[in-house]
Amino acid sequence: xxxxxxxxxxxxxxxxMGYWAFYLFGFFSLEQLDPEYTIxxxxxxxxxxxxxxxxxxxxxxxxxxxxxxxxxxxxDKTDYCRLCFIMFLGMTLAMLTYLxxxxxxxxxxxxxxxxxxxxxxxxxxxxxxxxxxxxxIHISSTVSIAIVGLRCKLFRGNLPVHAxxxxxxxxxxxxxxxxxxxxxxxxxxxxxxxLVLMIPAYRINWEKIFPEIAPSANKAA
Numbered sequence: 001x002x003x004x005x006x007x008x009x010x011x012x013x014x015x016x017m018g019y020w021a022f023y024l025f026g027f028f029s030l031e032q033l034d035p036e037y038t039i040x041x042x043x044x045x046x047x048x049x050x051x052x053x054x055x056x057x058x059x060x061x062x063x064x065x066x067x068x069x070x071x072x073x074x075x076d077k078t079d080y081c082r083l084c085f086i087m088f089l090g091m092t093l094a095m096l097t098y099l100x101x102x103x104x105x106x107x108x109x110x111x112x113x114x115x116x117x118x119x120x121x122x123x124x125x126x127x128x129x130x131x132x133x134x135x136x137i138h139i140s141s142t143v144s145i146a147i148v149g150l151r152c153k154l155f156r157g158n159l160p161v162h163a164x165x166x167x168x169x170x171x172x173x174x175x176x177x178x179x180x181x182x183x184x185x186x187x188x189x190x191x192x193x194x195l196v197l198m199i200p201a202y203r204i205n206w207e208k209i210f211p212e213i214a215p216s217a218n219k220a221a
Contacts, residue, residue: 013077013210016084017069023088026095030132037104040134040183045107052117054178055124057171061138064168068145072152077213079152081206086144086197093193094137104131107180121179128181136182139190142172147198 069087072080097103108130111118146169155161173191176182182190207213 013081013084013213014073016081016088019084019088019091023091023095026092027132027137030095030098031129033102035102037102037131039106040103040185041106042183042185044184045177048177048180048184050109050111050180051178052111052113052115052121054171054175055117055120056175057168058124058138058175058179058181059120060168061142061172061175064172065141065145068149072148076152076154077210078206079148079154081210081213082201082204083144083148085201085204086147086194087141089197090135090140090144090190090193091137094135094140094190095132097135098132102131103134104129105133105180105183105186106130107183109180124179124181130181133182134186135189135193136176136186137190138176138182139173139187140194142169143191143194144197145169147194151202 065087069080069083072083108125111121146165149155149165150162155165173187176187177184
């Protein structure tokens with residue numbers, strides 16, 4: 001216990017991870033409400049066919065997001081703070097939007113095919129209801145990872161890593177549409193949210209807020 005507290009004192013930015021408890025509580029609390037939902041829809045949604053193969057990149061998001069955060073936590077603490085700011089504030093603003101403007105989808109249709117991927121989609125649908133969708137947290141968090149990852153000094157000039165980031169961003173984005181999990185409107189709103197939050201994220205002096213993450217502090221340690 002003492003060693004854990006000592007580690008937290010040396011790494012106060014680790015407390016940012018505590019946001020997940022707030023997020024999970026807030027998101028699932030919103031799911032319990034039964035307000036009158038505004039249905040999100042645009043004509044482009046009707047042009048996008050269902051494709052169960054996109055469940056693979058959709059589910060990879062659950063590894064991509066925490067994996068990126070943990071990597072930056074240990075390798076680039078300043079960019080980790082930037083990612084937390086964009087991602088977590090984006091999630092908070094999205095949940096506030098769901099609270100004051102409940103919204104949902106009417107895009108899901110019965111799945112006609114029967115295979116392992118379709119069964120996985122059915123499972124996903126049973127867990128993830130078509131409510132609280134705009135702006136899309138799935139997209140806002142994915143775009144926040146792309147913003148920080150593509151600007152990260154660790155990956156500067158690293159074409160394979162940049163290609164991986166672009167590929168994951170595009171595939172995860174498409175997956176939300178081809179699985180009928182989100183409308184194009186949700187996607188655009190989620191991406192715009194992170195792009196706006198990028199501006200203050202790169203203006204804040206994170207090393208002043210958390211002096212322990214400064215390079216000089218790390219060398220001294």
